[in-house]
Amino acid sequence: MNIAIIGLGLIGGSLAISLKENGFAKKIIGVDISSENIDKAYRRRLIDEDMNLNLAIQHSDIIIIATPVDTIQKLLPQILDQVDEQIVIDVGSTKKQLIDTIKNHTNRKNYVATHPMAGTEYSGPEAAIPNLFDHKCCVICDPEDSSTIALQKTEKLFHSIPMNIIYLDAHSHDIHTAYVSHISHISSFALALTVLEKEKNENRIFELASGGFSSTVRLAKSSPQMWVPIFKQNRNNVLDVLDEHIHQLTRFKDLLIQQDYKSFFQLIEKSNEIKKIIQ
Amino acid sequence: MNIAIIGLGLIGGSLAISLKENGFAKKIIGVDISSENIDKAYRRRLIDEDMNLNLAIQHSDIIIIATPVDTIQKLLPQILDQVDEQIVIDVGSTKKQLIDTIKNHTNRKNYVATHPMAGTEYSGPEAAIPNLFDHKCCVICDPEDSSTIALQKTEKLFHSIPMNIIYLDAHSHDIHTAYVSHISHISSFALALTVLEKEKNENRIFELASGGFSSTVRLAKSSPQMWVPIFKQNRNNVLDVLDEHIHQLTRFKDLLIQQDYKSFFQLIEKSNEIKKIIQ
Numbered sequence: 246m247n248i249a250i251i252g253l254g255l256i257g258g259s260l261a262i263s264l265k266e267n268g269f270a271k272k273i274i275g276v277d278i279s280s281e282n283i284d285k286a287y288r289r290r291l292i293d294e295d296m297n298l299n300l301a302i303q304h305s306d307i308i309i310i311a312t313p314v315d316t317i318q319k320l321l322p323q324i325l326d327q328v329d330e331q332i333v334i335d336v337g338s339t340k341k342q343l344i345d346t347i348k349n350h351t352n353r354k355n356y357v358a359t360h361p362m363a364g365t366e367y368s369g370p371e372a373a374i375p376n377l378f379d380h381k382c383c384v385i386c387d388p389e390d391s392s393t394i395a396l397q398k399t400e401k402l403f404h405s406i407p408m409n410i411i412y413l414d415a416h417s418h419d420i421h422t423a424y425v426s427h428i429s430h431i432s433s434f435a436l437a438l439t440v441l442e443k444e445k446n447e448n449r450i451f452e453l454a455s456g457g458f459s460s461t462v463r464l465a466k467s468s469p470q471m472w473v474p475i476f477k478q479n480r481n482n483v484l485d486v487l488d489e490h491i492h493q494l495t496r497f498k499d500l501l502i503q504q505d506y507k508s509f510f511q512l513i514e515k516s517n518e519i520k521k522i523i524q
Numbered sequence: 525m526n527i528a529i530i531g532l533g534l535i536g537g538s539l540a541i542s543l544k545e546n547g548f549a550k551k552i553i554g555v556d557i558s559s560e561n562i563d564k565a566y567r568r569r570l571i572d573e574d575m576n577l578n579l580a581i582q583h584s585d586i587i588i589i590a591t592p593v594d595t596i597q598k599l600l601p602q603i604l605d606q607v608d609e610q611i612v613i614d615v616g617s618t619k620k621q622l623i624d625t626i627k628n629h630t631n632r633k634n635y636v637a638t639h640p641m642a643g644t645e646y647s648g649p650e651a652a653i654p655n656l657f658d659h660k661c662c663v664i665c666d667p668e669d670s671s672t673i674a675l676q677k678t679e680k681l682f683h684s685i686p687m688n689i690i691y692l693d694a695h696s697h698d699i700h701t702a703y704v705s706h707i708s709h710i711s712s713f714a715l716a717l718t719v720l721e722k723e724k725n726e727n728r729i730f731e732l733a734s735g736g737f738s739s740t741v742r743l744a745k746s747s748p749q750m751w752v753p754i755f756k757q758n759r760n761n762v763l764d765v766l767d768e769h770i771h772q773l774t775r776f777k778d779l780l781i782q783q784d785y786k787s788f789f790q791l792i793e794k795s796n797e798i799k800k801i802i803q
Contacts, residue, residue: 513748
């Protein structure tokens with residue numbers, strides 16, 4: 246099976262490693278508008294060949310779009326215009342707006358909307374790592390709108406990694422990812438700014454930063470090129486969650502002002518229930 | 525050297541492991557008001573003997589207080605009342621209020637205020653682990669108020685682990701830990717509540733939670749018994765930081781409302797500067 250990967254960053258590059266390593270892909274064809282990324286991808290041995298987009302479409306059985314989500318939205322209709330038997334998969338973090346763009350496309354059934362949920366705070370071909378997706382969750386959205394064969398091949402692809410597949414409608418996907426992924430990033434960005442603002446004249450202080458701080462702030466290293474289009478496409482859901490998060494922080498603040506440590510204790514106890522959910 | 529450790533939780537227990545393993549302590553004497561903790565500490569082989577507080581003070585060369593900070597504030601004057609040559613070290617996360625409590629005590633010079641900056645989100649003797657403190661930072665506060673011999677022995681103890689020692693006045697310590705530790709915990713507690721609130725009827729959704737979410741929310745497993753007294757003693761600094769953090773989140777929110785993605789991009793780029801500071 247020849248697989249074209251469009252966008253050779255953290256996600257595209259890591260998929261390239263997994264699918265070549267496990268034998269699912271006979272050939273990985275890399276597509277990237279940055280010649281520097283193509284060079285890096287060859288040096289990291291992520292790809293077997295590089296082609297321009299149109300050639301890659303012709304020579305592939307499966308086309309995976311792994312660019313930032315604003316670019317996915319531009320490329321997806323163009324790619325569907327050119328496919329015959331090929332299957333097109335996107336791996337972006339937002340789904341509703343994207344799917345709406347191509348819902349009436351003649352080749353809609355060749356397309357499968359997916360979101361393999363794994364990542365790190367790093368980006369580019371140099372951030373690609375083996376095993377990034379192993380045993381993580383991959384969401385397939387609106388599976389009923391893809392053809393049976395497109396869906397089956399996509400499931401086979403993600404099971405080969407192996408990933409656990411769950412099915413959601415696009416609307417639910419976007420709400421839930423706002424809660425379990427997008428808000429964590431905004432929280433980290435804001436926390437980094439809070440500390441950078443305060444400590445700008447105090448270099449020594451970062452000697453004090455221990456594991457807890459690094460853990461909550463590491464996502465603040467994430468790329469704005471990737472994340473701004475996500476927040477833009479999922480704006481309404483992200484705004485809802487952000488409102489709720491600011492509300493929760495304000496509860497802690499008000500209890501501190503009132504010196505109501507009993508209620509403060511109870512709030513922390515309640516938040517401890519997250520233990521049941523994350524390991 | 526006989527070392528008494530008062531409070532056999534994550535911090536006290538982990539210090540017990542390190543100081544016994546590296547030979548600094550000949551004997552570890554455990555003190556804890558919970559007989560269950562004493563039992564667990566014996567079963568985990570954290571301690572050689574257990575004693576009540578008064579006996580432990582008599583039989584030790586160094587007494588380490590590793591209880592929640594409200595209990596440290598109660599115990600420290602009582603312990604200083606009873607010491608002769610013994611050195612008393614506390615390892616609490618807040619310092620100004622505690623040090624003020626005993627600043628005129630006759631035996632002030634026997635006491636060294638420290639904060640070994642390491643931890644996990646778990647608590648109790650079962651959370652004690654080897655190597656927790658290795659190569660981390662230990663703050664010694666107001667070293668000029670301790671006797672030379674007390675200071676030297678304390679430095680030797682922390683160097684034996686080995687930890688890197690830095691010196692700060694108590695006031696600066698409390699400001700900086702509000703930024704690099706305390707706010708991270710409140711942010712995680714609030715994030716956990718945000719998600720628990722929303723997703724209470726949607727169990728499936730946590731299948732989606734990936735590494736980024738776990739990373740920002742893991743501190744929400746932390747014990748309220750430990751943390752409420754910290755927020756209480758460091759209330760004013762924590763309120764300042766919390767205000768700033770809510771302000772930063774509100775900037776992101778306002779830019780989303782205005783759909784000003786250019787400024788949103790610039791804010792994320794600015795927060796990326798945290799890269800220079802954490803690895």
